[in-house]
Amino acid sequence: MNVTEPTHVVAIFGGASAGSVAAELLAERGAQVVVFEQNPRPYGKIEDGLPRWHDKQRTMEYGKIDARLDRPGVHYVPLTKLGRDLDFDEVLGWGFSAVLLANGAWKDRELEAEGTEEALGKGLVYQNPFVYWFNHKLEQAYDGERFEVLPGSLCVGGGLASIDVIKIFQLELYQQALAARGIEVDTNTLEHEGIPAVCAAHGIEDPESLGVENCTLLYRRRVEDMPLASLPDSASEKQREKLPMVRRKILEKAQKKFLFQLVPQVVTQAVLMEDGHVTGLRVLRTELAGGRVNPVPGSEFVIPGRLVVSSIGSVPEPIPGIEMKGAYYRYKDWDTGEYAAAPGVFGLGNVVTGQGNIKASLDHGRFVAAHVAEAYLGLTEGERDLSEAGAKAAERGRAAGEAIAEFVGKEAKLEPEVASELLKRVEERQRAVGYDGDYKGWIARVTPADLG
Ligand SMILES: Cc1cc2nc3c(=O)[nH]c(=O)nc-3n(C[C@H](O)[C@H](O)[C@H](O)COP(=O)(O)OP(=O)(O)OC[C@H]3O[C@@H](n4cnc5c(N)ncnc54)[C@H](O)[C@@H]3O)c2cc1C
Known part of the structure; x- marks a missing residue:
């Protein structure tokens, strides 16, 4: 593409919720925006992290992301991973007006316990690959x-994402048990209606009679502490008093609908194995003192289980060349996502907030209204409305985009020859991955036929 006027050219890594919102905003302000995405499709957590039973929301969100990326001034570059196909320092040398890291949080926090390394892949699994499998396993390809x-x-966890995991366990097991009785039920129906209701509709009054060994969620604090709902900073004293009860109610409703068990106040001490396969967890009871979780010495006991999914949070993947501070990239300012080690680089979305679920999408991950959590977990009657969560996240994405646009606006625009040269490099990469600039055509081509 040939540019005739001075312009800003911005690179964004990650084309999902956060990346696409920023791309649209910057393109509206006249910048040329290059969106590099590691996958063929740009839908990120919405496709690979939000369990597939949120079918309507997913389709809607895909449409929004498509509309933001399929517009003049946005250049989509699929199948291009920062740190694998492009080197971070090299990208900085290309001369973009700004580089945005919108690559999300895809690295599971490590389960700190004896034997995890050996057990990985032999019965111990992390949440991100597990949910990815669940979402894609029915695709022929x-x-x-x-x-x-x-x-x-x-499942070791306690947050909303761990409830997703334990729901997947239960839905899989009951679907199989029903199928063994000749009753075919699809996952979405089972999730929407709940296990007892589906059983009852097929004349099974007591789901226990199916003989399913229910799965267990292990949490290190009390039920009342589970981060299923939290409070806005402005909450009243009364709301604060009610919060533990609200959390307990959410959990009880979830247990009633999906029949899983909970063991609160335990931490994993060791992953146990026999004959090369996980057989359970050795856990310690905990005591809570001043907000701290203290394992009680000598209180250990074993909880048997041959599949353990650890769902204790997600953080950004390290990328060669990007400096880290702990589990995150090194930011100068966490509010604007300004990266400390090079000017003009910003993080936005989950890459800054961490986590990979609806919790992070609300008000910097601090406030999850109870009704939103219930809608997310499928505990409300009728249609579940997640638009509030999406709107807040998009609003936050736009605010981050505004701050970046302001930064870019203060910088000198690139001369037309420089911008054209940069965009020529981008076109070369697009050609190398087989993308011809027709966004809709590409998405149709890379969408598995069985996904429609
Ligand atoms: C119904 C609903 C609606 C929502 N709507 C919005 C919304 O409009 N806006 C919003 O901000 N949030 C929205 N959210 C929240 C959203 O799901 C997430 O919580 C959060 O926004 C994650 O978005 P992200 O783009 O930061 O990360 P992700 O969704 O994880 O996206 C990161 C992207 O980067 C790619 N990537 C990763 N590593 C690399 C790399 N090295 N190189 C290149 N690409 C890479 C990934 O493939 C992925 O596509 C919504 C949530 C729900 C439930």
Whole structure:
């Protein structure tokens, strides 16, 4: 593409919720925006992290992301991963007006316990690959890792994402148990209606009679502490008093609908194995003192389970050349996402807030209204409305985009020859991955036929 006027050219890595919002905003302000995405499709957590039973929301969000990326001034570059296909320092040398890191949080926090390294892949699994498998396993072309949910599987966690995991366990097991009785029920129906209601509709008054060994969620604090709902800073004293009860109610409703068990106040001490396969977890009871979780010495006991999914949070993947501070990239300012080690580089979305679920999408991950959590977990009657969560996240994405646009606006625009040269490099990369600039045509081509 040939540019005739001075312009800003901005690179964005990650084309999902956060990246696409920023791309649209910057393009509206006249910048040329290059969106590099590691996958063929740009839908990020919405496709690979939000369990597939949120079918209507997913389709709607895909449409929004498509509309933001398929517009003049936005150049989509699929199948291009920062740190694998492009080197971070090299990209900085290309001369972009700004570089935005919108690559999300895809690295599971490590489960700190004895034996985790050995157990990984032999019954111990992390949440991100597990949910990815669940979301894609029915596609004919799926050739990734496969997992089997076993009776009495365990999930270590406590947040909304861990409830997703334990729901997947239960839905898989009850779907199989019903199928064994000749009753075919699809996952979405089972999730929407709930296990007892589906059983009852098929004349099974007591789901226990199916003989399913229910799965267990392990949490290190009390039920009342579960981050299923939290308070805005402006909450009244009364709301604060009610919060523990609100959390307990959410959990009880979820247990009633999906029949899983919970063991609160335990931490994992060791992952146990026999004959090369996980057999359970050795845990310690905990005491809570002043907000701290203290394992109680000598209180250990074993919880058996042949599949353990650890769902204790997601952080950004390290990228060669990007400096880290702990689990995150090194930011000068966490509010604007300004990266400390090079000017003109910003993080936005989950890459700054961490986590990978709806919690992070609300008000910097601090405030999750109870009704939003219930809608997310499928505990409300009728249609579940997640638009509030999406709107807040998009609003935050736009605010971050505004701050970046302001930064870029203060910088000198690139001369037309310089901008044209940069965009020529981008076109070369697009050609190398087989993308011809027709966004809609590309998405149609890379969408598995069985996804429609
Ligand atoms: C119904 C609903 C609606 C929502 N709507 C919005 C919304 O409009 N706006 C919003 O901001 N949030 C929205 N959210 C929240 C959203 O799901 C997430 O919580 C959050 O916004 C994640 O978006 P992200 O783009 O930061 O990360 P992700 O969704 O994880 O996207 C990161 C992207 O970067 C790519 N990537 C990763 N590593 C690399 C690399 N090295 N190189 C290149 N690409 C890479 C990934 O493939 C992925 O596409 C919504 C949530 C729900 C439930």
